[in-house]
Amino acid sequence: MKEKIDVLISEKEVDQRIRALGAKISEDYAGKEVHLICVLKGGVFFMCELAKRISVPVSMDFMSVSSYGDGTTSSGVVKIAKDLDESLEGKDVLIVEDIIDSGRTLSYLMEILEARNPKSMKLCTLLDKPDRRVVKGVEVDYLGFEIPDEFVVGYGLDYAQKYRNLPYIGVISVEE
Numbered sequence: 001m002k003e004k005i006d007v008l009i010s011e012k013e014v015d016q017r018i019r020a021l022g023a024k025i026s027e028d029y030a031g032k033e034v035h036l037i038c039v040l041k042g043g044v045f046f047m048c049e050l051a052k053r054i055s056v057p058v059s060m061d062f063m064s065v066s067s068y069g070d071g072t073t074s075s076g077v078v079k080i081a082k083d084l085d086e087s088l089e090g091k092d093v094l095i096v097e098d099i100i101d102s103g104r105t106l107s108y109l110m111e112i113l114e115a116r117n118p119k120s121m122k123l124c125t126l127l128d129k130p131d132r133r134v135v136k137g138v139e140v141d142y143l144g145f146e147i148p149d150e151f152v153v154g155y156g157l158d159y160a161q162k163y164r165n166l167p168y169i170g171v172i173s174v175e176e
Contacts, residue, residue, distance in 0.1 A: 001174055009145055014144070014155060018050055043098045132149055
């Protein structure tokens with residue numbers, strides 16, 4: 001199989017948008033601390049860059065949740081592979097995701113986390129594919145880019161665990 005990647009969003013565009021998101025989050029959380037929850041593995045690149053651009057105190061935790069496996073479409077079954085290390089009680093929580101597709105994973109995750117009594121909980125995603133949404137009620141508070149229904153890689157997003165390290169967002173096509 002041969003894989004071809006075409007740039008959808010350049011490294012410069014991604015960087016500029018993350019700076020803008022960091023500024024907006026800093027403004028919204030002025031005088032507060034924000035607890036970032038990274039959804040692994042894809043969200044780690046985005047969260048690290050975002051955290052560097054937030055000017056209020058930041059703490060971080062990590063959770064591994066998946067509904068993909070090695071495929072290119074959501075299986076619909078959400079699994080928690082790694083839970084949080086810290087309590088969310090009374091914290092201003094910002095979930096940081098790489099991409100929202102069907103909405104199943106985030107809907108499930110937000111329901112679980114809401115039960116842990118955070119002071120507030122908001123959602124930040126680098127990419128959103130609203131055309132793929134099958135679960136209603138997943139509201140994005142901080143959005144990087146809305147993208148078409150294409151399979152994308154780079155900036156933490158992978159195809160069979162490859163291409164996460166690309167500094168841009170690319171559309172991948174796989175040829176036999």
